[in-house]
Amino acid sequence: MSSLKVESVVTDSFGIEPTLRDDTLSVKLTGTGDMAAAAPLGSYFRTLQAEVIRLSVSAVEFDVRALYFLNSSCLKAFISFICGLAGQGLKCKIQFLTDARLGWQRRSLTALERMSPELVSIADT
Amino acid sequence: MPAPEPSQNASLFLCITFFPSERLANAVLRLVSSFCGMVLDDANVSSRFYMAAHELAENITKYSTGPKVSLELAMEEDESSYILKIRARNEASPERLREVERRLLELKTASDPVKHYDELINETAMIEGVSGLGLARVCAEGGLDVDYKIEGNELTIIAHAPVGRWRADEQLKG
Numbered sequence: 700m701s702s703l704k705v706e707s708v709v710t711d712s713f714g715i716e717p718t719l720r721d722d723t724l725s726v727k728l729t730g731t732g733d734m735a736a737a738a739p740l741g742s743y744f745r746t747l748q749a750e751v752i753r754l755s756v757s758a759v760e761f762d763v764r765a766l767y768f769l770n771s772s773c774l775k776a777f778i779s780f781i782c783g784l785a786g787q788g789l790k791c792k793i794q795f796l797t798d799a800r801l802g803w804q805r806r807s808l809t810a811l812e813r814m815s816p817e818l819v820s821i822a823d824t
Numbered sequence: 825m826p827a828p829e830p831s832q833n834a835s836l837f838l839c840i841t842f843f844p845s846e847r848l849a850n851a852v853l854r855l856v857s858s859f860c861g862m863v864l865d866d867a868n869v870s871s872r873f874y875m876a877a878h879e880l881a882e883n884i885t886k887y888s889t890g891p892k893v894s895l896e897l898a899m900e901e902d903e904s905s906y907i908l909k910i911r912a913r914n915e916a917s918p919e920r921l922r923e924v925e926r927r928l929l930e931l932k933t934a935s936d937p938v939k940h941y942d943e944l945i946n947e948t949a950m951i952e953g954v955s956g957l958g959l960a961r962v963c964a965e966g967g968l969d970v971d972y973k974i975e976g977n978e979l980t981i982i983a984h985a986p987v988g989r990w991r992a993d994e995q996l997k998g
Contacts, residue, residue: 734849770882771879775955779950803868803871806871807875810961810964
């Protein structure tokens with residue numbers, strides 16, 4: 700398997716840090732997913748989708764435990780990413796790691812689980 | 825845009841008028857986050873109202889055609905309960921007003937807000953540019969009701985829900 704060709708993103712209020720472990724691509728999100736984060740996140744997901752295809756990973760794990768908020772535009776970026784993978788016929792699993800103490804995380808992401816229950820799961824830690 | 829005034833039954837009232845910039849909206853939202861955390865003693869309830877305020881503040885900022893927008897939070901006493909209301913005001917283009925009214929009418933007539941949100945997610949999944957999910961999210965995820973008013977080119981969106989418990993003023997001291 701080749702090395703990861705997608706880099707970290709760091710802004711004043713938002714961060715994305717990818718790592719590849721075996722056949723799982725882990726993406727840690729930090730900060731606030733607000734208006735300023737929506738465009739970089741959407742753009743990042745387009746690159747990430749190409750990486751998922753190139754590396755044939757079987758799972759993408761989003762660690763959102765250090766995320767303070769996700770607005771609807773950022774949620775939409777997740778939706779497009781998941782639907783984009785499904786549209787390519789990929790069976791790549793998507794798992795979200797949430798902080799059980801931050802109830803909003805599961806509440807916000809549950810809509811993605813309802814959208815694609817066969818692909819998306821949420822694990823409280 | 826006339827200056828908002830608190831209703832007579834408002835126990836708490838916070839109104840911030842600002843020019844519609846992303847940086848100012850973020851600063852306002854930090855204040856709103858503190859306000860919700862201070863007033864509401866349940867973190868889950870607080871985060872629902874904060875999410876609603878965030879979505880509304882971003883909407884009025886993104887789509888404003890006027891020089892200022894306003895975001896207002898008011899704890900109002902009803903007959904037997906307290907209701908926290910978030911009012912967001914801006915001036916918008918006729919096209920935007922028509923579009924937002926269409927979305928709000930769909931939302932208000934939807935029998936199940938969660939089903940409506942899920943349908944919107946599926947319909948808009950591959951449409952680039954705008955999410956179109958914010959208002960539906962306020963109802964489905966936040967559990968808030970949404971009302972609106974259009975007067976001329978001014979749009980007011982009100983998201984509100986009863987609050988079981990809140991920290992009354994004597995508890996806020998110190």
